[in-house]
Amino acid sequence: MNELFKGFAKAHAEQNGYLLAATLSPVSPADNPQRLRSIWKSSNAHSVKGDIKHWIKSNSSRNLDHEEIKGWVEVYAAYWNAVGDIVAGEDGKSTWTKVYESWKELTSVLIRGYNNFGFEAWTIPCLYMVGKYLRLFAIKSDTERSRNLGDNSGGASLMQDDFDPETEKQGQLRDCEQHLKRIFTLCLNDRAPLEESRKWGIYFIINLLFKTYFKLNSASLSRTILKTLSAYRGDMPPLSAFPKSQRVTFKFYEGVLFFLEENYVEAEKHLVEAWELCHKDAKPNLERILTYLIPCRLLTSHVLPTKALLEPFPRLQKLFLPLAQCIKKGDLHAFDLALQEGEDEFVKRRIYLTLERGRDIALRNLLRKVFIAGGFDEPKEGETTPVRRTRVPVAEFRAAICMGSGGELMDTDEVECLIANMIYKDLMKGYIARERGIVVLSKKGAFPGTGV
Amino acid sequence: MSSWSSAQHPPGVAPQAPYAYQHSESLSIPSAGARSNLISSAAPAFIPVQVRQSFGSYVAPPPPPYNPYASSSPQSQPATPTTSTSPAAPVEQPKGTKTEWPESVRRYVQRSFHPENDDPSVSRAELEAKLKDTIGSAKENNSLYTIDWDNMPLPQALVRADREAQLKLHHRAAPITTPIYTDDSFNPRKRKSNDFSHDSSAPPPWHSTNAGRSLEDRISYSPEKRAALDDPKSSKFQKEANKRKRRFENEYKAANVASLSLNPPPPSGPIVGTSEVLEKKYLRLTAPPVPSNVRPERVLRQTLELLKKKWRKEGNYSYICDQFKSMRQDLTVQRIKNEFTVSVYEIHARIALEKGDIGEYNQCQTQLRSLYAMGLKGNPIEFKAYRILYFIHTANRTGLNDTLADLTAAEKEERPIKHALSVRSALALGNYHKFFQLYLDTPNMGAYLMDMFVARERLAALCNICKGYKPDVKLRFITEELGFESDADAAQFIIDYQGQHLLEDRTEYIAFLTGKANGLFENSRAAAFQKVDIKGQI
Numbered sequence: 001m002n003e004l005f006k007g008f009a010k011a012h013a014e015q016n017g018y019l020l021a022a023t024l025s026p027v028s029p030a031d032n033p034q035r036l037r038s039i040w041k042s043s044n045a046h047s048v049k050g051d052i053k054h055w056i057k058s059n060s061s062r063n064l065d066h067e068e069i070k071g072w073v074e075v076y077a078a079y080w081n082a083v084g085d086i087v088a089g090e091d092g093k094s095t096w097t098k099v100y101e102s103w104k105e106l107t108s109v110l111i112r113g114y115n116n117f118g119f120e121a122w123t124i125p126c127l128y129m130v131g132k133y134l135r136l137f138a139i140k141s142d143t144e145r146s147r148n149l150g151d152n153s154g155g156a157s158l159m160q161d162d163f164d165p166e167t168e169k170q171g172q173l174r175d176c177e178q179h180l181k182r183i184f185t186l187c188l189n190d191r192a193p194l195e196e197s198r199k200w201g202i203y204f205i206i207n208l209l210f211k212t213y214f215k216l217n218s219a220s221l222s223r224t225i226l227k228t229l230s231a232y233r234g235d236m237p238p239l240s241a242f243p244k245s246q247r248v249t250f251k252f253y254e255g256v257l258f259f260l261e262e263n264y265v266e267a268e269k270h271l272v273e274a275w276e277l278c279h280k281d282a283k284p285n286l287e288r289i290l291t292y293l294i295p296c297r298l299l300t301s302h303v304l305p306t307k308a309l310l311e312p313f314p315r316l317q318k319l320f321l322p323l324a325q326c327i328k329k330g331d332l333h334a335f336d337l338a339l340q341e342g343e344d345e346f347v348k349r350r351i352y353l354t355l356e357r358g359r360d361i362a363l364r365n366l367l368r369k370v371f372i373a374g375g376f377d378e379p380k381e382g383e384t385t386p387v388r389r390t391r392v393p394v395a396e397f398r399a400a401i402c403m404g405s406g407g408e409l410m411d412t413d414e415v416e417c418l419i420a421n422m423i424y425k426d427l428m429k430g431y432i433a434r435e436r437g438i439v440v441l442s443k444k445g446a447f448p449g450t451g452v
Numbered sequence: 453m454s455s456w457s458s459a460q461h462p463p464g465v466a467p468q469a470p471y472a473y474q475h476s477e478s479l480s481i482p483s484a485g486a487r488s489n490l491i492s493s494a495a496p497a498f499i500p501v502q503v504r505q506s507f508g509s510y511v512a513p514p515p516p517p518y519n520p521y522a523s524s525s526p527q528s529q530p531a532t533p534t535t536s537t538s539p540a541a542p543v544e545q546p547k548g549t550k551t552e553w554p555e556s557v558r559r560y561v562q563r564s565f566h567p568e569n570d571d572p573s574v575s576r577a578e579l580e581a582k583l584k585d586t587i588g589s590a591k592e593n594n595s596l597y598t599i600d601w602d603n604m605p606l607p608q609a610l611v612r613a614d615r616e617a618q619l620k621l622h623h624r625a626a627p628i629t630t631p632i633y634t635d636d637s638f639n640p641r642k643r644k645s646n647d648f649s650h651d652s653s654a655p656p657p658w659h660s661t662n663a664g665r666s667l668e669d670r671i672s673y674s675p676e677k678r679a680a681l682d683d684p685k686s687s688k689f690q691k692e693a694n695k696r697k698r699r700f701e702n703e704y705k706a707a708n709v710a711s712l713s714l715n716p717p718p719p720s721g722p723i724v725g726t727s728e729v730l731e732k733k734y735l736r737l738t739a740p741p742v743p744s745n746v747r748p749e750r751v752l753r754q755t756l757e758l759l760k761k762k763w764r765k766e767g768n769y770s771y772i773c774d775q776f777k778s779m780r781q782d783l784t785v786q787r788i789k790n791e792f793t794v795s796v797y798e799i800h801a802r803i804a805l806e807k808g809d810i811g812e813y814n815q816c817q818t819q820l821r822s823l824y825a826m827g828l829k830g831n832p833i834e835f836k837a838y839r840i841l842y843f844i845h846t847a848n849r850t851g852l853n854d855t856l857a858d859l860t861a862a863e864k865e866e867r868p869i870k871h872a873l874s875v876r877s878a879l880a881l882g883n884y885h886k887f888f889q890l891y892l893d894t895p896n897m898g899a900y901l902m903d904m905f906v907a908r909e910r911l912a913a914l915c916n917i918c919k920g921y922k923p924d925v926k927l928r929f930i931t932e933e934l935g936f937e938s939d940a941d942a943a944q945f946i947i948d949y950q951g952q953h954l955l956e957d958r959t960e961y962i963a964f965l966t967g968k969a970n971g972l973f974e975n976s977r978a979a980a981f982q983k984v985d986i987k988g989q990i
Binding site for chain 2: 162217219220260262343344347348350352353356357359360413414416417418419420421423424425431432433434440
């Protein structure tokens with residue numbers, strides 16, 4: 001434990017928050033795998049607070065405020081408690097639930113340190129450390145509890161009219177969300193001047209909250225956080241002043257949020273930003289970004305990913321290349337099969353409903369082929385450039401669609417319906433003259449953006 | 453350290469033993485056609501659920517050991533104590549049992565009797581009673597080890613606070629809970645659980661559900677800690693102010709904490725009902741349920757039979773809905789989750805569907821989803837199909853995605869689900885032609901759900917047609933494509949949306965002048981697709 005407080009003193013001397021946060025890590029460093037155990041063994045419940053006080057005082061050269069010392073004693077005592085549970089867990093004598101509970105206590109004590117004992121803003125990486133593991137422990141505790149099944153929930157559901165199984169399954173993570181939100185408020189509401197404000201902790205905590213909401217399948221709650229954030233926008237340092245790692249994560253989640261709300265234009269903006277900020281070697285993150293950026297671009301600008309782009313990402317190749325080929329060829333039947341093939345994976349990543357709309361592009365490409373195959377009209381007098389035949393019988397489109405759908409027959413009304421859709425979505429320019437059974441296409445750009 | 457939390461978790465309710473006999477008694481719905489009056493027709497709309505009295509195979513879940521009601525109600529099942537502390541241990545004699553008191557409690561007791569803490573206005577007897585009460589209820593709550601005894605107000609302070617609370621009972625009643633339960637955790641789950649997304653300050657819907665566990669934590673918060681939780685301040689600058697504030701508030705907070713410990717501790721397990729009354733008005737619970745007002749499953753089965761008869765005979769929806777809600781409540785508070793539970797929710801869901809009570813329907817469907825997930829028998833195919841249609845109606849993409857993820861390959865081949873999935877993809881691709889064909893051929897009661905969004909899809913299709921066709925189409929075409937019953941209905945629909953000038957009577961037919969619509973239906977369409985807000989949606 002003395003080691004720990006040497007680190008503590010050093011961090012305070014240098015005002016190095018990350019160094020300080022490292023002293024609160026619930027994981028032993030690789031070069032000292034016994035660290036936690038030795039911390040736990042170096043004291044006992046009776047004297048832990050006295051010990052810690054002694055250690056802090058004997059190591060610190062810098063004069064720590066009396067109140068501050070009092071606060072840190074509480075924090076490290078709570079940390080020591082939690083370490084006890086973690087160590088016991090390694091021996092199979094504790095549970096993740098217990099670890100979560102004692103880590104939660106540590107979180108509370110730490111927050112109290114900022115509120116009551118004047119912890120300074122440079123120490124906020126401690127909040128990162130504690131918040132990060134609070135979430136991880138909550139998830140582990142939930143898994144553990146659902147494995148041990150049974151009805152763990154307390155008396156609360158007794159007052160409800162119906163069961164809520166979801167709540168029971170992720171009870172700890174939901175509980176954790178409340179504590180993360182306390183940290184969020186703690187950072188948000190600091191009115192100290194910017195250079196010594198806890199506001200600098202905001203994006204790290206927001207990212208933690210986003211992760212939590214996505215995990216809880218309540219991504220939309222992230223909007224609440226964003227709304228709160230934008231209400232404070234004026235007092236907040238600009239996002240660009242925050243560390244890149246935090247910006248990438250934040251932009252990614254912001255983009256995915258828009259994506260889930262079907263606002264693909266906004267989503268693309270944020271995802272591109274995340275893509276450009278992301279470190280080139282952070283493959284898994286680049287992959288995550290592309291997973292949403294590719295469907296986005298398919299819908300916004302009808303652009304398909306190139307082989308070169310997907311080169312470093314075998315999983316994405318598997319996910320997107322078959323679909324991309326079908327779209328390009330206008331092969332409806334193969335498209336349906338490919339979509340079905342990847343359905344589980346697509347649904348899991350929440351991109352199924354978006355990719356499905358790629359069928360429109362495949363259909364557009366097919367109808368465009370019909371148009372091109374129609375060739376040119378007899379040039380009229382005075383015309384020098386040949387004009388494509390712009391009056392196409394519905395029957396021709398029908399034949400193409402029937403062939404494209406694997407020989408399945410589709411009646412004319414349905415074919416017209418699909419064409420009407422193309423026109424409505426501006427994928428095709430023209431109109432259907434139902435009485436005459438023909439489609440009249442625009443002479444200038446029948447298929448906008450495709451060169452014909 | 454390692455011993456404290458072992459006593460924290462009352463053992464969960466044992467999972468129910470599956471039934472040895474599986475009957476084909478689950479409700480089956482006549483499949484096709486007669487969707488109206490499915491439930492209210494004179495012929496039994498359901499094959500009634502047999503009351504399984506003869507088997508007696510249902511075993512009530514054993515109440516957990518810390519259930520104060522179980523030990524006090526004469527008819528309840530014997531509690532099965534699984535820990536050394538007896539559930540019936542009277543609060544008044546905590547020292548009689550072999551409990552090891554934690555050091556902190558001992559210190560607390562010592563402090564209480566320390567002469568320097570003596571308060572002439574509080575007699576020794578009062579003090580002792582209060583002390584016993586405090587520790588006793590902490591023990592009962594299993595919070596002996598979680599309470600911060602070192603910062604717990606002394607019994608003297610608690611007694612003083614009690615007196616004060618008595619005096620100001622009326623003034624205090626409301627504020628006492630508000631400042632302390634800042635997050636609404638005392639209230640039962642909010643009905644409008646979807647509302648939170650619109651209000652940035654509202655707590656997420658699960659807040660309240662944590663009350664059970666966190667309640668104990670909360671009670672034990674020291675005033676100091678509470679002060680910290682309530683208002684975060686900026687860093688060092690506020691330190692002095694905080695100190696003053698704490699000093700100032702200490703007494704006030706102590707009073708609040710004290711008055712809280714007066715409340716009976718919340719029970720920590722399901723209860724076993726003893727009521728024999730068949731009908732019961734629904735009342736939203738604001739306090740833990742009382743066994744004498746709760747009907748056991750045996751009685752509830754009779755209630756269901758009665759309600760089915762009454763529904764067929766009288767068709768009084770508000771009565772039926774109310775009764776079903778109280779049944780559901782009784783099932784929930786007793787933690788009864790079996791096939792009977794499934795049938796209660798299924799029947800209520802169907803009745804709600806038929807009456808277009810979408811909020812109530814959704815509550816049932818949410819429950820059904822988890823009941824099926826537990827492996828209970830029922831009509832999962834029918835209801836999973838409804839669920840898809842419902843999410844189409846509410847335009848809930850997240851819900852749809854999750855539902856897709858839940859379906860197995862075999863389920864996707866079942867007719868009702870296949871139908872619902874086709875409806876979904878037809879709409880996703882704008883294929884109104886296919887959509888309206890599917891609409892006219894909907895299995896089970898799905899058409900009640902489709903009725904709810906068919907108008908908006910008609911508007912969408914009209915927008916499409918108006919832009920895609922020129923110069924006109926026959927009205928008959930609209931009738932057929934958009935699934936209207938007659939030309940008159942189609943015309944009426946167009947007129948309802950101010951399209952009368954687009955209808956032109958020609959000698960042989962009525963024409964619909966699509967070329968002149970100029971986006972007439974676009975606004976109505978946009979309005980119709982605005983987010984559907986349904987109460988009770990989860």
